[in-house]
Amino acid sequence: MKKNILAAALAAMVTVTALAGCGSAASDSGNSGSTGKTLTVGTNAAFPPFEYVGDDGNPDGFDIALIKAIGEKAGYEVQIQDMEFDSLVSSIGNKIDVAIAGMTVTEERKNMVDFSEPYYEAVQNVLVAKGSDIATAADLEGKKIGVQLGTTGEFIADEIPGAEVSAYNKAVDAVNDLNNGRVDCVIVDKNPAEVFGAQFSDKVDVLGGEQFDFEPENYAIALPKGDTELAEKINSALKELKADGTYDSLVSKYIEE
Numbered sequence: 001m002k003k004n005i006l007a008a009a010l011a012a013m014v015t016v017t018a019l020a021g022c023g024s025a026a027s028d029s030g031n032s033g034s035t036g037k038t039l040t041v042g043t044n045a046a047f048p049p050f051e052y053v054g055d056d057g058n059p060d061g062f063d064i065a066l067i068k069a070i071g072e073k074a075g076y077e078v079q080i081q082d083m084e085f086d087s088l089v090s091s092i093g094n095k096i097d098v099a100i101a102g103m104t105v106t107e108e109r110k111n112m113v114d115f116s117e118p119y120y121e122a123v124q125n126v127l128v129a130k131g132s133d134i135a136t137a138a139d140l141e142g143k144k145i146g147v148q149l150g151t152t153g154e155f156i157a158d159e160i161p162g163a164e165v166s167a168y169n170k171a172v173d174a175v176n177d178l179n180n181g182r183v184d185c186v187i188v189d190k191n192p193a194e195v196f197g198a199q200f201s202d203k204v205d206v207l208g209g210e211q212f213d214f215e216p217e218n219y220a221i222a223l224p225k226g227d228t229e230l231a232e233k234i235n236s237a238l239k240e241l242k243a244d245g246t247y248d249s250l251v252s253k254y255i256e257e
Ligand code: ARG
Pocket: 043, 044, 045, 046, 047, 051, 085, 101, 102, 103, 104, 105, 148, 150, 151, 152, 153, 189, 217
């Protein structure tokens, strides 16, 4: 199934690009936070299993299902807008109302947006070509490292001594360059790393754990700064979904198969 997800994501990338240009049909939704309105949700649908383009050409994945369930509880019609990951934070409050994109809560992002309660714990992993000499964090020094632009993987790579970092708009483009030999490894979140690892299982290995000792990260929904009414609605919907079993069923459907 993971392979199917990725194949669909890859195959429909052109469609996504086309969809991304359509603009928001909910430009009047603003960020008022009142119910019965459209909630325009930004994502970057190239991050399986959290978001990818489904067989029907529409964004799907854990985050998409979660935000739709939240919208249903909180009384919003959810409209998904696919865009570059790196422009999500700055688009909140203008092009989009909120963002759900496997986005890690960071102090820097908190200067620009508020975050919901965390909904998933993540950690970075390292994709390497089979037979690579990279096995521990120390081995990353001086290496050519591929990352997705504007992600925590990029921030981590930037701190590695002597590393030559290449940032791509999509994580899969970094993985393609790993397969081409243009980079030595790719630093990306664990679950997407596992999906890419399964897709290219003949070529790559997925490394992580205590050899690298990356800090745990928390995914949360990015919200307009200061909109406490919207934050409360989203947080209480999330809490209800955890209590009524919906959250767990989405985890088993999309993440733990
Ligand atoms: N968790 C990482 C971050 O917040 C990567 C998220 C990338 N998400 C995506 N939909 N491309 O920086």
